[in-house]
Amino acid sequence: TVTITDNDTPAMSVGDVTVAEDAGTASVAVSIDNPSSVDTVVSITTTDNSATNPDDYTTTTVTATIPAGQTTVDVSIPITDDTTGEPTEDFTVNGTVTSGNTSNTTDSGTVTITDNDTPAMSVGDVTVAEDAGTASVAVSIDNPSSVDTVVSITTTDNSATNPDDYTTTTVTATIPAGQTTVDVS
Ligand SMILES: [Ca+2]
Ligand SMILES: [Ca+2]
Ligand SMILES: [Ca+2]
Ligand SMILES: [Ca+2]
Structure with a gap:
C-alpha cells in the first residue's frame, strides 16, 4: 500500500x-x-x-x-x-x-x-431691535448627527462695535446628538 x-x-x-x-x-x-x-x-x-x-x-x-x-x-x-x-x-x-x-x-x-449623511454646519443671520435685550443666533446642522456637534462661537466687530452696540461673546454651542439646532444669546 x-x-x-x-x-x-x-x-x-x-x-x-x-x-x-x-x-x-x-x-x-x-x-x-x-x-x-x-x-x-x-x-x-x-x-x-x-x-x-x-x-x-x-x-x-x-x-x-x-x-x-x-x-x-x-x-x-x-x-x-x-x-x-x-x-x-x-x-x-x-x-x-x-x-x-x-x-x-x-x-x-x-x-x-x-456614512453618506455628513451634515453641514451653519450660523444663522438675525435682525434685532436695539431694545431686544439679546440677539438669539441659531447654530445648526442640516441633518441630525449620531454625535454631539460642538461649535466654538466668537464675535467680530463690523459697523456694530463692542461695547457700545453689543457685548463681545465667546461661547461654546453644543448641538446634541440627534438634534439639529441650538440658539446662542
Ligand atoms: Ca495534492
Ligand atoms: Ca448615516
Ligand atoms: Ca444615509
Ligand atoms: Ca451607526
Whole structure:
C-alpha cells in the first residue's frame, strides 16, 4: 500500500470590505487560498462592533459553500441606509469551517461602512431691535448627527462695535446628538 499525504491543504479566509451606507448590501468574500477536491462549507455569523444591528446592518447567519475546485464564494449582508450623520463604523464577519479540508477552522473579516449623511454646519443671520435685550443666533446642522456637534462661537466687530452696540461673546454651542439646532444669546 502506498499512502500519499497531501501538501496542498488550503487556508480559509473571510475578506475585509468597505461599503458606502447606501450600497444596499456588503458582499464579503469567503475564500480558500488554493482549490480543494471537496466542498468547503463555512458557517457565517456577524458580530456588532461600532456598527450595530439593526441600525447599521442586519445580523446575518448563513452557510457559505465553496464548491470543490473553486476558491471563493460571496456572502451578502444587508446594510442600513439612514438619514443620520455618523462616523465610519464597522462590524465583524465570523467564519467557521464545518465541512471540508482546511488548515484552519476559523477566520474573521471586517465590514467598514462609510456614512453618506455628513451634515453641514451653519450660523444663522438675525435682525434685532436695539431694545431686544439679546440677539438669539441659531447654530445648526442640516441633518441630525449620531454625535454631539460642538461649535466654538466668537464675535467680530463690523459697523456694530463692542461695547457700545453689543457685548463681545465667546461661547461654546453644543448641538446634541440627534438634534439639529441650538440658539446662542
Ligand atoms: Ca495534492
Ligand atoms: Ca451607526
Ligand atoms: Ca444615509
Ligand atoms: Ca448615516
